[in-house]
Amino acid sequence: VLETLEELYDKRPPIYHTAISPDNILISAEAKRQGGRAIWLSGFVPDDTLRTKALAEGFLPPNSLSRPPSADVDIFSVGAVMLRMLSGRDPVEFLVQERSGLGMMSMKFRGEVVMSPTLAKVVDDMLAFNSPVFRSPQSALLPLKQVASGKKNAITASVPSVQTARRPANTKVELIRDSNSLQLFVPADGMSSSTLSTGGFTVAWNFGIGMWTVSAITGGAPLLFTAFSIPFWVVGARLARDTFKSALVGVRLNMDREGYSLREEIVGGAEYKGRSGETSDLTQVDLFVTGYINENPVRCIRMVAGAEVMTFGQNLELAEQDWIVSEIRNFLEL
Structure with missing residues (x-):
């Protein structure tokens, strides 16, 4: 893709794409069958809908709609596509606010995506x-x-093993493991100081974005300028979801040698979300960085079963997370 862009920029005048995403990178199936590769770029005259979608998914930088077409935007988009390929997640999920202010954001993916x-x-x-x-x-x-010249070390990196950890003192987590089964219950955090702090930040964030968006609309700003707020709304929605789950949703994991079930339960026992499968499909259990608050990593427990990724325990202390991961991995002999 970068080689194609290089040729397009050599034209006079240069041709910029301005909306590169997986939706408009086409790979020839015939070329793949023959052991080669043929790649085309489409969508060179993107409409507002296509650009807004690319912006909302994180394939365009937040400030791109207010900037003229440039190589910077296209190179960012190619990097975002690479991040999507390596992580399986939309790049907007790695977008975090910088300390310098509401208008400054950056991508933070280290510790979350395995690469050299x-x-x-x-x-x-x-x-x-x-x-x-x-x-x-x-x-x-x-x-x-x-x-690419050092392929062995370029794309993959070993995941550090988790050592056997002791049960943390005063933990509210319930975990019972024997040779044939494992039962885990992580209660909802309730109205803890952590939840109240996160909730207050969530309200302030969404209120600020709401005021900015309303002022842009009532002031008659162009649609593309108003769409600048979309990535911030996506972050706000994630914050609201995480606050709700932290306060009211607990997690129950039951596992034996045949199968497992992971249930998220609202306080009172009602099921919020449930997943299950064969225990033999679980191939990875580790700590995963979901984002950053004041440049401090926010971790959760991640379990991988085939193409499905399950996460929980974001509001636990690191010692509790280490203990749970250790117990599950020991049971699975990972």
């Missing part, structure tokens, strides 16, 4: 939309090719 430090550095630089590092596709291609 050298590849992470290149992706980081491609996603640096506040102060772009790569000014042309060629400048991004060179370090990517250097990473």
Whole structure:
């Protein structure tokens, strides 16, 4: 894709795409069958709907709608597509607010996506939309090719093993494990100081974004300018969801040698969400960074069964998370 952009930028005048996403990167099935690759880019005259969708999913930098077409925007989009390929998640999920203010955001994915430090550095630089590092596709291609030359260490990295941890003192988590079964219950956090703090921040965040959006609409701002708030609304919705789950939703995990069930229960026992499967499908259990608050990582427990990823325990203390991960991995002999 970067090589294609390089050719397009050599035209006079240069041709910029401005809305690259997985939706408009086409790979020839015939070329793949023959062991080669043929890639096309579509959507070179994106309408507002296409650009707004790409912005909402995180494939465009938040400030792109107010900027003229440029190589910076397209390089960011290619980096975002790479992040989507490596993580299986929309890039907007890695968007966090910087300390400098509401209008400044950045991508934070380290610790959440498994890749080598050298590849992470290149992706980081491609996603640096506040102060772009790569000014042309060629400048991004060179370090990517250097990473590719060391394939063994470029894409994968070993996941550190979790050592057996002791049951933390004063924990409210209930966990019973024997040779044939494991039962775990993580109660809802309730109106704890942590939940109240997060809830207050969530209200302030959404109120601020709401005021900005209303003023933009009532002031007659263009649609594309108003759409600038979409990534902030996405973050606000995630904060509201996490606050609700922290305060009112507990988790119950039952597992034996045949199968497992993971249920999220609203206080009182009503099921909020449930998943189940064969225990043999569980191939990974670890700690996972979901985001950052004041540059401090927010971790949860992640279980992977095939293509399904399940997370819980975000509001537990690190010692409790380590203990639960250790117990589950020991039971599964991972």
